């Protein structure tokens with residue numbers, strides 16, 4: 001199930017004095033089993049890109065296709081569709097229990113009460129919330145990290161072919177961030193995963209591919225390893241490169257001849273040590 005955006009333009013308030021161009025000539029293809037990181041500064045069009053990919057906004061020009069067929073209307077309601085986890089999704093928890101909240105999506109997709117409950121339990125398991133313990137609880141009794149996970153479960157329960165998350169770790173403590181990272185990377189087993197963030201640090205080591213957005217245009221789309229070897233691209237996108245890459249750029253500027261850049265600190269340490277001790 002391939003999801004493609006082709007030649008997509010989008011302007012908010014088109015034809016008014018407040019018209020804001022959010023996306024220009026965006027071409028992008030998502031594939032199952034792949035974790036794609038969409039990085040860009042605030043206002044670069046990331047959230048708009050997600051809404052268009054999920055069928056929630058209709059592009060002014062260009063097309064969105066799922067397996068070559070034009071997309072009409074929201075893709076969350078179909079199975080397998082495109083599930084979107086909005087920013088601070090826990091704000092939208094509403095039901096009297098976590099189980100009812102998570103079962104809402106699959107029930108809305110037309111599943112029987114029984115099947116919706118099965119899907120909700122599966123999704124709660126997938127986010128590490130024991131259905132027996134957390135299912136009966138009020139969503140409002142959860143910690144911030146638990147509430148975020150419950151909200152993600154609500155989308156996973158709809159068995160999306162694509163899971164799209166907008167700034168999924170924003171506002172969480174380090175352990176909450178780690179568990180969201182784990183959930184997101186595990187989701188690739190059953191879905192294509194698209195993570196949108198302005199934080200170049202957070203998911204880079206977990207992404208197969210990175211797309212850099214700048215002022216509504218794609219300025220890079222390639223394998224993570226390729227971007228890591230070209231850290232100047234982060235600056236072009238108005239972002240700071242991850243600290244570990246900045247350290248290597250500074251070492252290089254100081255005359256240390258690194259054979260390549262790396263993300264893993266242990267690998268970086270041995271590359272630096274080798275470069276300093278000279279060729280063997």
Ligand SMILES: Nc1ncnc2c1ncn2[C@@H]1O[C@H](COP(=O)(O)OP(=O)(O)O)[C@@H](O)[C@H]1O
Pocket residue numbers: 012013020021022040041042043044045046047048049
């Ligand atoms: N509902 C809206 N109405 C008008 N302009 C908007 C709206 N949402 C976003 N924009 C504008 O569109 C551009 C892209 O926004 P957005 O997709 O939210 O970017 P990002 O998620 O990268 O911060 C920005 O200039 C933003 O101000």
Ligand SMILES: [Mg+2]
Pocket residue numbers: 046047048166
């Ligand atoms: Mg946004």
